[in-house]
Each structure stands twice: as structure tokens, then as C-alpha cells.
Amino acid sequence: THQWRGIIEEYRDRLPVSDTTPVVTLREGGTPLVPAQVLSERTGCEVHLKVEGANPTGSFKDRGMTMAITRAKEEGARAVICASTGNTSASAAAYAVRAGMVSAVLVPQGKIALGKMGQALVHGAKILQVDGNFDDCLTLARALSENYPVALVNSVNPVRIEGQKTAAFEIVDMLGDAPDIHVLPVGNAGNITAYWKGYREYAADGVATGTPRMWGFQASGSAPIVRGEVVKDPSTIATAIRIGNPASWQFALAARDESGGLIDEVTDREILRAYRLLAAQEGVFVEPASAASVAGLLKAAEQGKVDPGQRIVCTVTGNGLKDPDWAVAGAPQPVTVPVDAATAAERLGLV
């Protein structure tokens, strides 16, 4: 029987590895591309969700991390470090375990979801909560990697982008060609950079007949690219994309401009509405930041920017279980019943 071997083995000829590279994998990638019925009806388009929460640590970061940790191991690193809003740290911690390495993670104090903190802790990462935001954490991680024996595994490390571009390959492999539009949330802007690279490579090699327009969405309180200036004190309930000075800013602009795309913002209210729609109407439970892609698509559709009949893929980047507070918040408390079928049936509205 065959199982998916992980992105490095599946796309080996398109990644910077050699026959002797020690592959560190949790068999990431190969994630579901799920047709989204309600979103398709609302937009008059054929909408698919690339469900990246199905990766081993519950986010798309695993695609980049298998590459980053593999290459760090090949180069003899004993320890890795990253700055993170939570998902990168969870992924780095897990892959470091596989590689027999020490992981150090820097997170903004009080601003990462509980599930992500739990992952870093249980995988044995050395965690520092920094009295600052993600951008401060990244500055610190860069300084440490330059001056101490520890390899940086943030997406400023180009092999992270190489790994993450495989999501675009999978989409084209599944659909038979590139979609018309690709929508995704933007934080540090590594992922939009990676998808654009993947789509361009497939088009250049004739695997796809063209490339999609790239549509990126930031949270309104953390939208430096939309505003055209650094946001000093970024805020949003979507903590994964609470970033005021994205490292891959220029690459995101290039993806937008070269693809004829757009980068816009969505409010926390729009994010939460899309989050609830995905769970309640599509059966897909994502974390709030992930819903920014869908919120953006719905906003664009309401503005008349989405011509019907197009094929659209929205990446939903992380699993809802990472940050369940938002699922519970505002929902009615379940009713308690005795062990009695008649009462239970009545409370369930079955009679």
C-alpha cells in the first residue's frame, strides 16, 4: 500500500536536496482540496479550500519546516531558532524532535493561542516569551542566529519558501491546471511569496498553462502592506497574522503586481463571520487567521470584484483546534440532562 511520502520525496526534483540529504519529515503535505459548496453558490464561482490544517502539526508551516530542518541537519546544526505567532514554533519544535535537535522559540508575550503554546511545550522547545510583538521576536531571533550557534528557521530562510511552494504544485496537480484566482491570508508574507514561486515554476515548465491572480488579505489592525507603512502596534484577534512589518513585504508586492492581483484588508468582524461560515456551513474548522482568505473573497464578491464562473482556491492555513476559544465564545452553553432518553429527546427537539 502507498501513503503520501511528504513533500520532499513527492517533489524531490523541484526542491534543493541531493541524494545524500538526510530528509526529516512527518509526511506533511498531500492536504485535502475540498470543494466549497456554499462559497461557490455565493460567488457564482467554483471555489475550493486547500485545507492546510490537515498537516502533521496542524498548519502549512510543516511544508517549509521539513525543508528548513532537513537542510539544518545536513549542515550539521544542533539547534534551531524561530520567532513565531505560534504555528512556526509548533512546527519547528516537532521537526526538531524528529531531527534530534534542540529548538528555541521566541513568541510575543500573551499573544499566542493556547494550542500552539501547548505544542511547543510538549515537543520540548525552549520557549521565551518576549515583551514585544512578533516583529521584535524576529529581530531578536535574527540577532541570535548571527551571533550564536543556532540556525534560523523563519521564512526569511529561503528553503522555507521552497518547501511551502509545494502547496501550489499540489493544487495544479489536483485541478489539472492553475486556478484563476488564489486567495490567502498574509502575515509575514512568506506564504504568498511561496505560492507565487510555485505557480510560476509550474507555468514556466508547461505543467500549468498560466498562473492565478494572487489575492492576499491582512487583518485591518495589522495591515502594513495595504497601508504602505509599518504598523508599530499591530492588533487583531487573528493572532497568527498580528504582524506590523512583514519580512517578505517586497515579495508580496511582487506577487500582487506580477499576477495582476490585490492585497487588501478584512476586519476582525469579517474574519469571525467567515470563520463561523466555514465551520457551520462548509464543515471545515480553521483558526481565525485562516478565515481571512475566505473573508477577503466574500468582501471582494460583495464589491463586485469577482466575475462568475472562475475557479478559485482559498488556502485555509491552520487547524481550528489550535485556538478553540473563538469557537466557544458567544456560543450557547450546552444543556445538562439526566440519564433519561425522554428528557434528552425532548431537549434535542426530537419530539
Ligand code: F0G
Ligand atoms: N495563517 C496562519 C495560521 C499562520 O500561522 C500564518 C503565519 C499565516 C496565515 C500568514 O502566513 O506569515 O507566511 O504570511 N504564521 C507565522 C507563525 C507568522 O509564526 O506561525 P505568512
